[in-house]
Amino acid sequence: MQFQVTPDFITDLEQLIDQGDSARVKAILEDLHFADIAEIIDDLNLERAIFIIKLLDSETTSEALMELDEDQRDRILNELSPKEIADELEEMDTDDAADILNELPDILAQEVISNMGDEQHAEDIVDLLRYDENSAGGLMAKELVKVNENWTVTGCVSEMRAQAENVTRVHSIYVVDNQQKLKGRLSLKDLLTSAETTPIKDVYIPKVDYVNVNTSGEEVARVMRKYDLEAIPVVDELDRLVGRITIDDIVDFITEEAEKDYQLASGISQDVEANDSILDLTRARLPWLVLGLVGGIGAAAIMGQFESLFEEYAVLFLFTPLIAAMAGNVGVQSSAIIVQGIANDDLRGSISSRLLKEVLLAMLNGVILALLLLVYTYFAQGEILTSIAISTSLFCVIIVAGLIGTFVPLFLHKRGIDPALATGPFITTSNDIFGILIYFLLAKAIIGI
């Protein structure tokens, strides 16, 4: 059904490239979708990738460039002249072009811009560079179809045709007033069925969802998902229509955010993928492991304080990994639910009501787990007092772990810090330490030593 990039295909293509058979390479690639060409370029070494970029017209390569793996794209751009990069940007939508410029060193970006022929396009792109990448301004493109409310249907249709040339997909026709303020939108259906002399004022739909240039990317994604929008107009501080965001960019945004949260929860701190180099992967993984190491050393130090119990109550030490693991698991569960609730914007009630709920939940889970452990330890060790001490401590550790897991992400969020940071190794490590401390203190008190 779809074209598949196979290893055989790549080998054949590499051979043709190495033979410098431009004609045949071109013939093979000509009919492919730019996303497939990007997949192919990702699989080639830099030299061959450049060969293809220089061979195909910039209409195709500009689209393919956007779909490339970021590392491969950086390497390729590095080999192109400012003029060649400018040619690629000319063919791109403004939002994509701005993303590319953001990836370049400042001096190079400046040179690329001054090499661009289409001044309006260049100006639009530079305009987009002002915005934070994670805001509606940073996500939007300048390409859109807009009409003035004072025009008539006829005037509109011809104007629209001209504008539509530059817009890949027309999602909506936006209506503005003389000050460029967003007034509403126009349905294609209404436009086609209205009399030619009707003023736009009389047919447009005044209700339109929009976002401000400063709206966060998460909020844009939430609004577009909630209202099932395929495009949303963006206005500036004066309510003037300045751009629009399309759903395909939001799909990419949602996917990237989900991957980032997933990686944070798994103790991976940078955006890496399985095919990255060992060095990149180490950079992303090592910091969390060092955190875990420090936590483990802390746990060892705490246990060292109770070393005098070794002789008589060795059994307590056998259960420290269990206590640490349970504290970690409960903490991760609680924090994950809170982080998701925050992301979906559907947490209701105050922090204290959340904590109360978590306590009840932890008590329910804790009672069941503590009873199971009590039965096991009693039958395995035959010591009722130590069994009670271990299982009671587990019960308390679960409650504290749940509270920490609930409180920390809520607290971070209140402070404007990404709550996803508080998942994974962070919560596991801190809960390990607290868990073990509580465990020994309580067990000691219960046994009465």
Added chain:
Amino acid sequence: MQFQVTPDFITDLEQLIDQGDSARVKAILEDLHFADIAEIIDDLNLERAIFIIKLLDSETTSEALMELDEDQRDRILNELSPKEIADELEEMDTDDAADILNELPDILAQEVISNMGDEQHAEDIVDLLRYDENSAGGLMAKELVKVNENWTVTGCVSEMRAQAENVTRVHSIYVVDNQQKLKGRLSLKDLLTSAETTPIKDVYIPKVDYVNVNTSGEEVARVMRKYDLEAIPVVDELDRLVGRITIDDIVDFITEEAEKDYQLASGISQDVEANDSILDLTRARLPWLVLGLVGGIGAAAIMGQFESLFEEYAVLFLFTPLIAAMAGNVGVQSSAIIVQGIANDDLRGSISSRLLKEVLLAMLNGVILALLLLVYTYFAQGEILTSIAISTSLFCVIIVAGLIGTFVPLFLHKRGIDPALATGPFITTSNDIFGILIYFLLAKAIIGI
């Protein structure tokens, strides 16, 4: 900008509902978007929710029903008669109606279907019920605009107008032959600019991406994301056009999948959210905690085998939580990267090359971490032999943990099992046990006891 559901708004509305002031409630809700109405209904108790559902016309409520929290929707449907449910389904797109029917008990679903007036619509819905929910057939809707390749442009336009009535958003016009086989698509632009007597055959674009009814949801999402599609046609086994999938459904699908993977990685086994009941949350969390408990008991049993070392080498026991935590962290990191690579379909190379890479990566991380630990333990304990034993064991444990984390998801995937199952508590627990076992065996061998 957007309408916001505030607690005050809800309180006021509840008062009006309790006073039975239908007119004012209707006036307030009339101008709201169905997604906002859904948010409001989610916040009301069942009785008031039903009041609103019965008050508003089914065109609005049918859309709102789809946006409701699943639990609230089930409660509401439970209170409606088969005829009332049928009225709602009449207004829905076929894919949404099929989803609702899938949620109902079989007998009720049967009654609802027989209460539907529009037989074609009912037939389309029943047709969709045949497909697996996670396949293209289960995701598609029957609503689409299609034209026959043998028609002319004029014939086409009038036919399209009629069809478009039933389709919320026209993404593409699909072209079929007399056997209903998908031939290509038609751009609105071409249609409007071609002479009226031109046969469709001469203007349509024969290249069109499509999927088969049996294509998995993940694959549909991948294709639509890769090619930036807003809708994709679905064909049956005989290549006949039978439906289409729109990007908003795929956005929901991607979000749900990401949430599911995130929850699995956090030890939450069912689709729950922060606002669910304590019982539902316990059902989702307890199984993983029991797994952790069993793992902890296993770890205790293993440590018990080495109890004779207590007296002389108590220090070994102090570092078991550290070893367990590091084994867990490394395992989660490795498995998360593999699970994401599988999800994005960008894992290249064989299983053995993956494992080799993970070994190298683990060795690099392991050397750094082991050296750090060696320095610490030596200065803290002053015993060079035990320090070497502990840090060497850590090094080996990290390698084994990385291998398990890499191998298990790859293995599950090969077997057709969701690799995300192998993240979170599963990997942590198994790595805890293996880690502690390796640790004691190695430490014993190194110290020579």
